[in-house]
Amino acid sequence: MFEPLENADTTVAALLFLVYWFIGYRIGQLANLSPLDAQRSARRILAWIRVGFGLFVLRLASIGWLWTYGWDFAENRVWVSLPLVTLPLVAVVIWSMPRLRRIVGGSDVDRLDPKLVVPAQVMAVGGLLTVWVGFVSRPVPPHFDDLLTHGGPLVLVTALLWLRQFRRKAVTRSMRARVLTAVAGFVAIIGLITGSIIYGLSASRLPDHMSMMDHNLVDYGGGLPTSHSARTSVDTLTGPRDLAPDKTFTVTAEAAKIQLSSGRTLDGWTYNGGTPGPEIRVKEGDLVEIKLINKLPDVNVTLHWHGLDVPNAEDGVAGLTQDAVPNGGSHTYRFRAEQVGSFWYHTHQASSEAVVKGLFGSLIVEPRDKPxxxxxxxxxxxxxxxxxxxxxxxxxxxxxxxxxxxxxxxxxxxxxxxxxxxxxxxxxxxxxxxxxxxxxxxxxxxxxxxxxxxxxxxxxxxxxxxxxxxxxxxxxxxxxxxxxxxxxxxxxxxxxxxxxxxxxxxxxxDPLSYGTPTTTKINAGTNFDRRFKLIMDDGLNFHDGVFGLLPMINGTQFPDTPTLMVRENEVIQTTLINRSHEVHPMHLHGHHALVLSRNGVPSTGSPWWTDTLDVRPGEIFEIAFVADNPGVWMDHCHNLEHARNGMVMHLAYEGVTSPYHVGHKSGNQPE
Incomplete structure (x- = not known):
């Protein structure tokens, strides 16, 4: 129900803009009409203002309904969107409507008076800005900057409209001049929109080289800022290198024709000539060595062990824990398989394309005494x-x-x-x-x-x-x-x-209520060292030369997404809020998180530990984990197309750095 409600609220905002644009236009034309025609037009305008009032009330109702999902789903509309139309609407009631009623009654009214004309026009501008808030900018708290970036243009446009109306009173223009002015204004608007799109596409392009340590926004989760006096490179956070491995594997990435059981065929990418790739099955406690060889022409690859909390250097993320392996190259991973369970592996280099084409396989860690x-x-x-x-x-x-x-x-x-x-x-x-x-x-x-x-x-x-x-x-x-x-x-x-x-x-x-409760090392009553809030949205935006309805975390995309900074052994609580129109399977590397609640309802079944959590539109999850695996870790949406479009951030430990780069000429594309 959340998605239709979200869409309905934005639709009402758009209708509010259109109605008041029409009202503002008709009020502006009153000065050009005869007294009798002005009376008739003013009567119709008052009827349309009542329609506008109805839409405003409907907007209040839709925002109130969104509020039932939680304050986080309504707060940007309450603090940013509503003031943009409420203040102009008050001006319409105080200034415009009494003058319109006097015109209807046949009284002599200055039909060029800014107090008659401008409030409705400003209301239209405010309506357009509310559409922008709901469909494009999607503000997240705190809203001091949002009040300036959205309220500022409204104040500026109000002043310009007021001055324009005074100029209309002072200068009588011919019809030809008015038409030319309208055409020039239309051309200017189209030029502004076109120029903005061209600039946005260019400015959003990621650089050719960029360090993963260029954190544009650091979030300390309400805890003390971390120190960077000690420096540990992710390269040193490896699995054992001085011991003989218990199990060794070689995995070769190569192109192959893939045939499905129905007879359909496609050109794909494989590990060891097949897909899924070779099943990697080891015992609990085994020291595992896996050599990756790349025979794919013009394609770089890695191996990421999805869900297995390996040391950071072994995580297989291009541009963060290693450089992607080029054609003809190789890379060796070593880790001790300490978690029993079902996992899988896939490339973490341009994975939105590579996983689809077949670069994945099963990774299983069996107990020492397997039944x-x-x-x-x-x-x-x-x-x-x-x-x-x-x-x-x-x-x-x-x-x-x-x-x-x-x-x-x-x-x-x-x-x-x-x-x-x-x-x-x-x-x-x-x-x-x-x-x-x-x-x-x-x-x-x-x-x-x-x-x-x-x-x-x-x-x-x-x-x-x-x-x-x-x-x-x-x-x-x-x-x-x-x-x-x-x-x-x-x-x-x-x-x-x-x-x-x-x-x-x-x-x-429903995992939230399935199974039998038992005690855990962390729970909802734990004294958390840091608390993070991540709001997932989507809106019309630019990312790396792409324009469209793109996903966002806290109002932005990588590399401007927040880096969550922690210290080793801290206990972390994170609130995940999905205000977007799509499900987001959020995947934190190197850690498993305990689900504390969903939509305010506590977990009542078995402790639900997860590494990939579906957060549906309108949902709020509270999760917690222990920061017990030092490194710089990917934290992203595992809808890999969302990750490609910037729904990526990092969990970084105090004093840990990465020497690797991403960017168009770096060879690393870590989504």
Whole structure:
């Protein structure tokens, strides 16, 4: 409901502008009419002013309704938008309306009087500025600058309109002069708009080289400013380098023709000639060494271990923790696999394109004593085949059948590798039917006391993972992606069994209340060292030579997004607020966060630890984590097209620096 309400509020603001523009124009023309025609026109203008009043009241109602989602959804309208139209409206009531009524009554009124004409015109300008607030600038607190940048132009335009009206009283112009003036004004406006767009496209271009340490905005979260006296490079924050590895892997990025099970083909990029790439499966505590080799012509790559909290130097982010690997180059990663769970890997270099084309794979850390279980990794992906988006499990876009003996314990590790959901999809939706099951882990972290679920709808964030556990029954079990209901994975005790039907209205899985509560090292009552607020918006804007409805964090895009500065071992609380029109799967590298509440409702189930959290439009999440992994970490939206368009920021530890650069000629594009 939030998105239609948000759109309705902006629409009402636009109608308010149009109505008062029309009113201002008609009032300005009264001086050119005969007394009788002026009476008739004034009567109509008063009727339109009543329409304008109705729209103003409707705007108050829509803002009040937005307020029900939380003050953060209404505060910029209350502090910035409403004053822009309220003050001119008061002037219309005090000055314009009494004069209009006297004209209707046949009284002799100066129809060039600025007090008659200007208030409605200023009201139109204020209405236009409120549209700007709602659709373009999207102000975030504090609003001192916003009051100046939005109120200042209104004051200036008011003065100019007032002077113009005095000039009209002093000089009588011919119709030809008025037409020429109108045409010149129109040309000037078009020129201003065109020039602004050209300038915005040019000025928004990212530089050829830029240090990731050029923090334009540092947020200390209400804590003491950090010191930069000690300097530690991310290059020194590595995994063990002086010990023999327990497991070694070689992963080679290369181009290949990818064929889906339906027969569709596309030109893709692969690890070791296939996609998903080779499954990297290790044991808890293993020292893992992985060598990346790049054979892709004119394409740089990295390996990022999504959800595995490795040392900072091993995180695989181009331009932040390493330089991207060019064609013919290589890079070796080393880390100890200390977290048991389901993870995945993908390039973190131009990933909005590269992941779509196939540069991803499964990473699994098993416990030292692994129970006997049928362990199946399923990687949901959306392939771009020409203009078509094809949902699949790996490269299986048709129904895949697999034989499993009844009574066998089954673990399905479900990963959503999506980059950008289709326009009509909030997130990828899955259903497991044919057997009761449990969600035993979320984002690689075990769920405490999971309970049985039946035919349940599971929405999974881009980059997120669910572990689904059950005992194989005597009949078939089906895992389906609702974006491709005729495909999916069918587990069956015998060949050729029936395919379970998908439930028509399955209940939704909610991690906030699922499982059994237990004590955690941090909770809502913790004395937090720093508190951050991140407001996600979208508006017409420029970023790196692109103009459109772009995502923002706290009113801006990278590199002007806030850098969250912390000290090691501090406990951090973050509030995530989504005022935009799209879902944002927020992914903090190097840490898992505990979900404290959603929309003011505390978590009541198992502690919900996550590394990739879907924040839907109109939602507010409070999360917390311990700053226990020093470095400079990416924190971004895992809708990777949003990341490409600037929805990126950093979590930086006191005294840690990065020597790497990003930019068009640096070879590094870290989204």
């Amino acid at each position: 006997a279980v049928e362990d199946i990794a399923v990687m949901s992906h959306v392939w771009h085949v020409g203009d078509e988006q094809v949902s699949a499990f790996g490269t299986k876009d048709t129904l895949e059948r697999k034989r499993i003996k009844p009574g066998t314990p089954v673990l399905i590790r479900l990963t959503n590798t999506g980059v950008n959901p289709a326009d009509d999809i909030i997130s990828t939706q899955f259903v497991l039917s044919g057997t009761p099951f449990r969600v035993t882990a979320i984002d690689g972290t075990p769920v405490n006391g999971p309970t049985e679920l039946h035919d349940t709808l599971m929405e999974l964030a881009n980059g997120g993972r669910y572990d689904l556990s059950f005992t194989m029954p005597d009949g078939p079990v089906r895992l389906a992606d609702l974006n491709a209901p005729d495909a999916g994975l069918l587990l069956e005790p015998n060949d050729g069994g029936p395919v379970p039907a998908l439930p028509e209205e399955p209940p939704a899985f």
